[in-house]
Amino acid sequence: xxxxxxxxxxxxxxxxxxxxxxxxxxxxxxxxxxxxxxxxxxxxxxxxxxxxxxxxxxxxxxxxxxxxxxxxxxxxxxxxxxxxxxxxxxxxxxxxxxxxxxxxxxxxxxxxxxxxxxxxxxxxxxxxxxxxxxxxxxxxxxxxxxxxxxxxxxxxxxxxxxxxxxxxxxxxxxxxxxxxxxxxxxxxxxxxxxxxxxxxxxxxxxxxxxxxxxxxxxxxxxxxxxxxxxxxxxxxxxxxxxxxxxxxxxxxxxxxxxxxxxxxxxxxxxxxxxxxxxxxxxxxxxxxxxxxxxxxxxxxxxxxxxxxxxxxxxxxxxxxxxxxxxxxxxxxxxxxxxxxxxxxxxxxxxxxxxxxxxxxxxxxxxxxxxxxxxxxxxxxxxxxxxxxxxxxxxxxxxxxxxxxxxxxxxxxxxxxxxxxxxx
Amino acid sequence: xxxxxxxxxxxxxxxxxxxxxxxxxxxxxxxxxxxxxxxxxxxxxxxxxxxxxxxxxxxxxxxxxxxxxxxxxxxxxxxxxxxxxxxxxxxxxxxxxxxxxxxxxxxxxxxxxxxxxxxxxxxxxxxxxxxxxxxxxxxxxxxxxxxxxxxxxxxxxxxxxxxxxxxxxxxxxxxxxxxxxxxxxxxxxxxxxxxxxxxxxxxxxxxxxxxxxxxxxxxxxxxxxxxxxxxxxxxxxxxxxxxxxxxxxxxxxxxxxxxxxxxxxxxxxxxxxxxxxxxxxxxxxxxxxxxxxxxxxxxxxxxxxxxxxxxxxxxxxxxxxxxxxxxxxxxxxxxxxxxxxxxxxxxxxxxxxxxxxxxxxxxxxxxxxxxxxxxxxxxxxxxxxxxxxxxxxxxxxxxxxxxxxx
Numbered sequence: 016x017x018x019x020x021x022x023x024x025x026x027x028x029x030x031x032x033x034x035x036x037x038x039x040x041x042x043x044x045x046x047x048x049x050x051x052x053x054x055x056x057x058x059x060x061x062x063x064x065x066x067x068x069x070x071x072x073x074x075x076x077x078x079x080x081x082x083x084x085x086x087x088x089x090x091x092x093x094x095x096x097x098x099x100x101x102x103x104x105x106x107x108x109x110x111x112x113x114x115x116x117x118x119x120x121x122x123x124x125x126x127x128x129x130x131x132x133x134x135x136x137x138x139x140x141x142x143x144x145x146x147x148x149x150x151x152x153x154x155x156x157x158x159x160x161x162x163x164x165x166x167x168x169x170x171x172x173x174x175x176x177x178x179x180x181x182x183x184x185x186x187x188x189x190x191x192x193x194x195x196x197x198x199x200x201x202x203x204x205x206x207x208x209x210x211x212x213x214x215x216x217x218x219x220x221x222x223x224x225x226x227x228x229x230x231x232x233x234x235x236x237x238x239x240x241x242x243x244x245x246x247x248x249x250x251x252x253x254x255x256x257x258x259x260x261x262x263x264x265x266x267x268x269x270x271x272x273x274x275x276x277x278x279x280x281x282x283x284x285x286x287x288x289x290x291x292x293x294x295x296x297x298x299x300x301x302x303x304x305x306x307x308x309x310x311x312x313x314x315x316x317x318x319x320x321x322x323x324x325x326x327x328x329x330x331x332x333x334x335x336x337x338x339x340x341x342x343x344x345x346x347x348x349x350x351x352x353x354x355x356x357x358x359x360x361x362x363x364x365x366x367x368x369x370x371x372x373x374x375x376x377x378x379x380x381x382x383x384x385x386x387x388x389x390x391x392x393x394x395x396x397x398x399x400x401x402x403x404x405x406x407x408x409x410x411x412x413x414x415x416x417x418x419x420x421x422x423x424x425x426x427x428x429x430x431x432x433x434x435x436x437x438x
Numbered sequence: 439x440x441x442x443x444x445x446x447x448x449x450x451x452x453x454x455x456x457x458x459x460x461x462x463x464x465x466x467x468x469x470x471x472x473x474x475x476x477x478x479x480x481x482x483x484x485x486x487x488x489x490x491x492x493x494x495x496x497x498x499x500x501x502x503x504x505x506x507x508x509x510x511x512x513x514x515x516x517x518x519x520x521x522x523x524x525x526x527x528x529x530x531x532x533x534x535x536x537x538x539x540x541x542x543x544x545x546x547x548x549x550x551x552x553x554x555x556x557x558x559x560x561x562x563x564x565x566x567x568x569x570x571x572x573x574x575x576x577x578x579x580x581x582x583x584x585x586x587x588x589x590x591x592x593x594x595x596x597x598x599x600x601x602x603x604x605x606x607x608x609x610x611x612x613x614x615x616x617x618x619x620x621x622x623x624x625x626x627x628x629x630x631x632x633x634x635x636x637x638x639x640x641x642x643x644x645x646x647x648x649x650x651x652x653x654x655x656x657x658x659x660x661x662x663x664x665x666x667x668x669x670x671x672x673x674x675x676x677x678x679x680x681x682x683x684x685x686x687x688x689x690x691x692x693x694x695x696x697x698x699x700x701x702x703x704x705x706x707x708x709x710x711x712x713x714x715x716x717x718x719x720x721x722x723x724x725x726x727x728x729x730x731x732x733x734x735x736x737x738x739x740x741x742x743x744x745x746x747x748x749x750x751x752x753x754x755x756x757x758x759x760x761x762x763x764x765x766x767x768x769x770x771x772x773x774x775x776x777x778x779x780x781x782x783x784x785x786x787x788x789x790x791x792x793x794x795x796x797x798x799x800x801x802x803x804x805x806x807x808x809x810x811x812x813x814x815x816x817x818x819x820x821x822x823x824x825x826x827x828x829x830x831x832x833x834x835x836x837x838x839x840x841x842x843x844x
Contacts, residue, residue, distance in 0.1 A: 030456075033446015044447070246767050247722035249704035253663055294659030309765075311705075311721045312652075312659035334658075357656070 069099035069147060069419045073411065074392050076368050080409045083114030087405030089397050090380040092425040093117065095153050096395070097161070098410045099418030103144040107151055107159060109426075109434060112406060117434040120171060122148055124163045131166065133182035135204070138165060147419075149374075150189030150199055153426055154228060157433035160197060162189055168199060170230060173433055179230035187267040188319070193274065196233060197226045198286075200266050203237070223269040223288065238266055238288065241299055245306040253293045253311075265292040268319050271301070278325035280352045287320045287328060296320045296330060298352070308352045318375045327351050329360065331375045331387075345370045347377055347385060361385055361398060368392075376422045386425050393417025397425075478826055481509035481557065483803055485825045499807045499816035500790040502835045503527060505563050507571075508803075508820045509828035513554040517561055517569060519840065522816065528844040530581060532558055534573055541576070543592035545614050545627055548575050557829075560599030560609060563836055564638065567843035572599055575612060580640060583843055589640035598729070602681040606643060607636045608696070610676045613647075631676040633698060644711075648676055648698070651709055655716035663703045675701040678729050681711075689735020690762050692717075697730050697738060706730045706740060708762070723760055723767035728785045737761045739770065741785040741797075753780045757787055757795065771795065771808060778802070786832045796835055803827025807835075 036044050065071050083094075089112050100106035100121075108119040124145045131139040140146050151161040157173030168181040168189070184202040192198055205218035225234040242251050254263060268289040277283045284302040289295075294315055298308040314332035323329045330348045346362030346369075363369030374390035380397070384405065388395045394417075397406035412418045478484060503519050510516040515534070519527040534555045541549065550556050550573075560572040567583030578591040578599070594612035602608055611634040614627040622628050635644040652660050664673040682695040694712040699705075704725050708718040724742035733739045742758045754773030760766070773779035784800030790807070794815065798805045804827070807816035822828040 030446040033444060035446075037447035047444070047447070242722075249725045249727075250722040252725050253704050253721065294662055309722060312657040312719055315659050315662045 065416070067103065067144070069103075069144065070412075070416055071391065071393065071419075073409075073415055073417050074368070074394075077392065077394060077409050077417070080407065081411045083110065083112065083406070083408040085112050085406055087399065087403060089406035090382045090384050090386075090425055092428055093431050094395075094408070095151065095422075095424040095426050096408070096410075097148045097151050097421040097423075098393075099144070099147065099412075099421070101412045101418075105144055105146075105148050105163075107148055107161065109153070109430065111431070114408070117431050118157075118173065120159055120175060122161065122163070122169075122171070124166055127169055127171075127177060128163070128166060128180070134166065134184065138184070140166065147421060149187050149421060150185070151422065151424075152189050152191045152197060153424075153430060154191075155430075157430070160189060160228070162186055162199060165202060168197075168226065168230070170228070181226065181230050181232065183224070183232070185224065188269060190270045192225075192271050195228060197228060198269050198271055199224050199226065200269050201235070202266075203235070221264070221266040223266070223286075236301075238290075241304075241306065244304065245299075247306065247309065250290075250293060250295060250309070250311070253295075263292060264290040264295070267291045270321060272322045276322050276325050280326045281322065285322075287322060289317060289320050289330075291316050291318065296328070296350075298328075310350065313350075313357060314348060316372070319377055321377070321379065323349065323379055326353060329377065329379055331377050333372060333375055334370075344368070345375065345389070347387065361387070361402060367404070374419070374421060376424075378423075378425060380425055386423060388420050388422045390419050390421055393420055395420050395423035479513070481513070481554065481829045482822065483801060483827050483829070485821070485827060498809070500792045500794050500835060502838050503840055504805075504818065505561065505569075505832075505834040505836050506805075506818070506820075507558045507561050507831040507833075509554070509557065509822070509831070511822040511828070515554050515556075515558050517558060517571065519563070519836075519844065520818075521841075524818065527841055528567075528583065530569060530585060532571070532573075532579075532581075534576065537579060537581075537587060538573070538577065538590060541592070544576060544594060548594065550576060557831065559597050559831060560595070561832060561834075562599050562601045562607060563834075563840060564601075567840070570599060570607060570638070572596055572609060578607075578609060578636065578640070580638070591636065591640045591642070593634065593642070595634065597677045598679055600680045602635075603683055605638055607638065608679045608681055609634050609636065610679055610698075611645070631674055631700075633676075633679045633696070646709075646711075646714070648674065648700070651714065651716060652707070654714065655709070657716060657719060660700075660703060660705060660719065673702055677701045680731060682732055686732045686735060691732065691735060695732075697732060699727055699730050699740075701726050701728065706738065706760075708738075718762055720760055720762070723758055726783070729787055731787065731789065733759060733789065736763050739787065739789070741787050743781055743783065743785055752778075753782075755780045755785065755799065757797065771797065771812070777806075777814065779806075784829065784831060786834075788834055790835055796833060798830055798833045800829050800831055803830045805830055805833040 035041055094110045097107045105122045109117045124140055146164045146166050148161050149164040151159060153159055158170055160170045162168055162185045165184045165186045167183055168185045170178040172178055185199045187200045190198045201222040201224045203220055203222045205220055221238040223236050226232055239251055270287050272281050272285040274283055284300045286299050286301055288297055295311045297306050299306050314330055316333040318331040320328050320330045328350045330350060332346045332348050334345055344363035347360040349358045349360050369389060371389045371391040376388040378386040380386055383400045384397050386397045393410045395408045396404055399405050410418045410420045506518045506520055508516055515532045517530045521527060534550050556573045556576045558571050559574040562570045568580055568588060570580045572578055572595040575594045575596045577593060578595045580588040582588055595609040597610045600608040611632040613630040613632055615630055617623055617625045617628045631648040633646040634642055637643055649661055678699040680697045682691050687693050694710045696709050696711055698707050705719055705721040707716050709716045724740050726743045728741040730738050730740045737759050739757055739759045742756045744755045756772035757770045759768045759770050779799055781799045781801040786798040788796040790796055793810045795808045803820040805818045806814050809815045820828045820830040
């Protein structure tokens with residue numbers, strides 16, 4: 016009897032320890048965790064299942080499509096494409112509309128960053144791809160500035176030489192303003208612990224940055240401070256019902272307004288900022304330091320708000336996980352702040368699936384067409400004013416596999432003169 | 439042994455047997471240890487050294503009677519009508535187990551099991567001297583001035599009770615339904631927050647499902663701020679409903695407007711009962727707020743509990759006024775060293791006819807009346823023992839004429 020009790024008690028205690036391992040990541044949690052990552056990698060490399068972020072099976076409706084397809088009157092220009100390539104490569108390439116590659120940058124983060132000492136231990140990439148390219152700008156000399164997501168900002172020349180690097184956790188977006196400065200999202204550690212530099216800090220905050228094209232940090236704003244100073248403490252704290260923490264609102268875009276669009280609803284100095292996890296976009300003026308418009312709840316897990324004209328903003332509404340069923344489609348919304356009203360510019364439907372639960376970019380082209388990067392389905396496409404498909408690109412990288420298309424930008428044809436086409 | 443450890447870790451992560459039991463035990467332990475920590479159960483707070491213990495202060499308050507909902511000693515649930523000097527006019531002692539011994543309308547996890555079991559949250563005094571009140575998440579009751587139960591509404595009403603101009607009662611409610619979404623298929627019942635309109639005879643006249651109101655108004659992004667869990671409605675945490683008075687419709691507000699508050703997403707909504715659409719969502723000026731009230735034609739005032747979120751040497755709550763046209767928020771009253779005012783949870787406020795403001799700082803066991811200059815002109819403390827206060831759930835100033843009924 017006592018032997019049975021002993022065995023049962025031991026089993027119970029060992030089970031409790033196991034529960035504590037799950038809760039507090041005690042020994043041997045890390046061993047199991049690493050084993051699990053290794054197992055996933057084996058699944059991925061043998062093609063049994065995609066476990067590395069950035070890859071998936073070809074969606075059924077895109078099977079048979081490959082590369083770029085010109086189906087109508089696309090807006091003239093070249094495409095700057097950021098995508099997940101074969102063998103976990105991080106590719107940015109400049110192509111014609113027909114798909115001819117003019118130049119490729121292969122941006123392996125382990126080659127480009129000699130060390131990751133500016134990152135806390137948990138944030139350091141440890142195996143390829145390690146991160147991905149999220150936010151890029153092609154400059155007039157053919158050089159490329161880009162973010163390695165939550166690793167840092169780099170400028171590489173058209174000959175693939177590193178010109179400079181900014182060791183700051185930049186992420187999600189990069190925007191070239193009319194004054195020639197670059198704007199990007201950042202994440203700043205608040206309190207690195209003395210003697211344990213770069214160990215996991217207790218606090219961090221989202222920021223956005225203005226940077227010269229020489230890599231000099233010109234200005235830095237802390238998003239939490241802006242919200243607090245403008246009386247929006249409740250927005251910072253909005254995830255409490257989800258068990259979230261105050262900082263985890265997932266900033267994913269920043270963009271200043273060009274002077275030409277100030278007037279009706281906007282003015283010089285306005286900046287649009289997107290906070291994905293609290294479904295919020297707001298417009299802040301860098302001179303008055305006031306938040307002018309605050310939008311919450313009208314979209315779900317949005318990305319890439321853009322100033323479009325003097326009275327509206329266009330927003331990529333991923334709609335991922337919208338609470339009620341029947342809403343598994345993404346859409347592009349046009350918001351008019353003065354009227355406080357929305358118009359849907361384009362959305363997926365039963366005959367043309369358009370859905371990306373994460374990431375996603377869009378660009379309103381000068382002829383009125385809309386260029387959309389449908390990231391997680393490995394596709395980008397352009398539609399005209401009538402909603403007709405006029406250009407499409409699928410990033411097929413294997414027999415039955417696509418790599419995510421992080422972003423496609425239409426850039427002027429003249430940018431091609433610096434590069435020689437690769438046959 | 440290795441298998442046992444692995445199963446333990448996985449069961450904690452995925453809620454396999456027996457982890458839910460273990461988690462429940464941990465939760466119970468935390469509750470008990472919290473009580474041990476203060477030496478007091480839920481509903482009571484320890485008297486700190488610097489807490490004032492003066493009982494009543496009279497400096498030209500708005501004269502009337504005070505309808506007080508409080509936790510009395512020994513877990514007693516009490517509603518009282520008090521004169522300004524705290525003289526007792528009438529007391530209702532509202533033990534759940536006496537009034538509703540045969541309740542069978544609640545799921546097991548809500549059903550009161552030991553005293554107090556629930557508490558009184560939302561009360562209205564009617565002209566005949568009867569009161570209608572909510573047992574928090576348990577049901578609505580009307581009881582006459584002679585303590586006789588007039589009717590009981592077996593519906594999980596909670597948090598607030600509002601008497602509309604037309605005589606109907608509005609309350610927050612909770613429904614328990616079988617899950618419809620695949621993601622919630624493991625739930626036996628799913629909670630849904632509702633707004634209910636009830637006649638004075640205890641008949642349900644209308645119900646509005648909060649999630650449908652939000653989704654049908656193009657605001658699904660707010661619903662996405664909560665977890666998909668069986669108790670998701672609780673995570674939204676509806677905590678107030680109030681209808682517009684005809685005297686308040688001169689500005690932005692319209693006839694049929696209804697205010698409601700979702701605490702856990704720091705948001706107050708205005709919807710119109712005739713269009714069933716949300717006209718405005720106000721997020722950001724407050725944290726974990728309670729009791730939004732219509733203030734004038736364009737603005738509302740809100741009890742901003744604050745949760746001590748703003749970096750400050752003292753934790754403080756405040757009463758904030760928000761103009762719905764300009765979006766501007768203005769602090770009217772806030773806690774300070776001179777006026778310790780902080781209730782992490784609960785809390786009510788009432789605008790009086792002379793412009794004074796009556797604030798119930800529930801978890802401090804206190805109520806204050808503040809005049810237009812910001813001076814405290816009346817205060818009340820719910821002191822239940824030598825060393826403790828009971829939570830003061832609500833204090834309402836009602837006309838002196840009610841005294842004639844008792």
